Amino acid sequence: MNKSSKIYIAGHRGMVGSAILRKLEKDGFDNFILKTSKELDLRNQQEVSIFFANEKPDYVFLAAAKVGGIVANNTYRADFLYENLAIQNNIIHASYLNKVKKLMFLGSSCIYPKLAPQPLKEEYLLTGLLEQTNEPYAIAKIAGIKMCEAYRSQYGCDFISVMPTNLYGPNDNYDLQNSHVLPAMIRKFHEAKVNGNLSVTLWGTGSPMREFLHADDLAAACIYLMENYSEPELVNVGTGTDVTIKELAETVKETVGFEGDLVWDTSKPDGTPRKLMDVSKLHSHGWKHTIDLKEGISLAYQDFLQNTGLRL
Ligand SMILES: NC(=O)C1=CN([C@@H]2O[C@H](COP(=O)(O)OP(=O)(O)OC[C@H]3O[C@@H](n4cnc5c(N)ncnc54)[C@H](OP(=O)(O)O)[C@@H]3O)[C@@H](O)[C@H]2O)C=CC1
Numbered sequence: 001m002n003k004s005s006k007i008y009i010a011g012h013r014g015m016v017g018s019a020i021l022r023k024l025e026k027d028g029f030d031n032f033i034l035k036t037s038k039e040l041d042l043r044n045q046q047e048v049s050i051f052f053a054n055e056k057p058d059y060v061f062l063a064a065a066k067v068g069g070i071v072a073n074n075t076y077r078a079d080f081l082y083e084n085l086a087i088q089n090n091i092i093h094a095s096y097l098n099k100v101k102k103l104m105f106l107g108s109s110c111i112y113p114k115l116a117p118q119p120l121k122e123e124y125l126l127t128g129l130l131e132q133t134n135e136p137y138a139i140a141k142i143a144g145i146k147m148c149e150a151y152r153s154q155y156g157c158d159f160i161s162v163m164p165t166n167l168y169g170p171n172d173n174y175d176l177q178n179s180h181v182l183p184a185m186i187r188k189f190h191e192a193k194v195n196g197n198l199s200v201t202l203w204g205t206g207s208p209m210r211e212f213l214h215a216d217d218l219a220a221a222c223i224y225l226m227e228n229y230s231e232p233e234l235v236n237v238g239t240g241t242d243v244t245i246k247e248l249a250e251t252v253k254e255t256v257g258f259e260g261d262l263v264w265d266t267s268k269p270d271g272t273p274r275k276l277m278d279v280s281k282l283h284s285h286g287w288k289h290t291i292d293l294k295e296g297i298s299l300a301y302q303d304f305l306q307n308t309g310l311r312l
């Protein structure tokens with residue numbers, strides 16, 4: 001990419017898309033194509049075809065998707081499958097037809113087999129059964145990765161896929177039902193502190209393990225790989241360390257300053273027991289994260305207080 005390359009960030013208002021946009025702007029890029037879902041519904045093949053034919057982007061970051069936490073994935077199973085397949089099919093095919101120089105697709109650590117050996121190596125994809133709660137999302141994401149591979153092998157397109165671990169940061173979704181665990185904890189502990197509640201209820205048993213990466217680190221990795229990686233195999237992007245959900249809860253509780261108790265609602269699913277990324281490939285290509293979890297949670301809580309908390 002050079003500073004005047006025409007860059008389309010699909011999903012630029014989301015957590016990942018907005019982080020990529022912030023980082024590119026900071027790095028001096030200034031030729032962006034940005035459309036909200038109201039302006040361009042990426043599920044609509046005709047609208048996407050016309051948009052690409054008119055705009056002819058050089059580079060595409062595909063960060064638009066139907067995204068949510070464990071309960072959202074399990075509840076809106078049809079939407080997660082249909083919307084993600086439609087969005088990625090439309091963008092990947094239009095990128096091929098309009099000779100996009102390079103495209104990046106985003107997978108997710110939750111699409112590896114549920115009981116794969118740990119840490120998760122890139123080659124473990126499609127070696128076992130998926131986690132039931134997010135099978136539709138995973139099937140769509142796996143199709144996106146395979147599309148990038150197939151368009152590379154049949155048509156020579158420079159389309160790459162990265163596999164982010166669980167993410168958090170500015171512009172995260174703080175909805176209590178549909179969000180991921182980290183934003184849910186920030187909101188729950190904050191509201192409990194403000195309201196003087198004696199306890200906070202969290203989901204599952206607290207024993208699953210998760211790895212978390214700040215969205216600003218993910219954005220930096222995406223741009224680094226866009227500029228330095230052009231191979232068919234996907235690349236894991238994470239920190240290489242994980243915590244139990246209980247440990248996570250203690251850290252968020254301390255950061256927010258809530259002093260009450262934790263209650264575990266075991267009627268809610270635990271999901272995958274563990275999904276720790278093997279990040280040796282990423283490190284060997286020259287990139288490593290910079291924001292550790294404790295610092296990142298503190299940054300996310302500050303951002304919640306300044307930008308999100310008051311809107312809820
Ligand atoms: N969050 C996480 O923990 C992880 C996320 N990922 C992946 O990263 C990517 C981005 O996720 P994240 O930023 O968290 O998601 P967000 O929900 O924060 O953002 C998603 C974006 O997609 C856009 N979008 C959704 N549907 C449509 C549509 N029909 N037409 C146009 N735009 C649409 C939305 O646009 P608008 O705002 O205009 O409505 C929104 O900005 C996804 O591919 C996700 O799978 C991977 C691993 C973990």
Ligand SMILES: C[C@H]1O[C@H](OP(=O)(O)OP(=O)(O)OC[C@H]2O[C@@H](n3cnc4c(=O)[nH]c(N)nc43)[C@H](O)[C@@H]2O)[C@@H](O)[C@@H](O)C1=O
Binds near residue numbers: 073134205
């Ligand atoms: C990134 C990834 O995210 C999803 O997978 P997940 O990692 O299981 O998602 P999660 O963040 O929602 O939960 C992590 C853990 O935390 C527990 N947990 C406790 N208390 C709350 C709570 O209050 N909210 C939530 N959401 N979870 C809670 C929860 O029970 C689970 O054990 C995928 O569906 C998938 O689609 C995907 O891409």
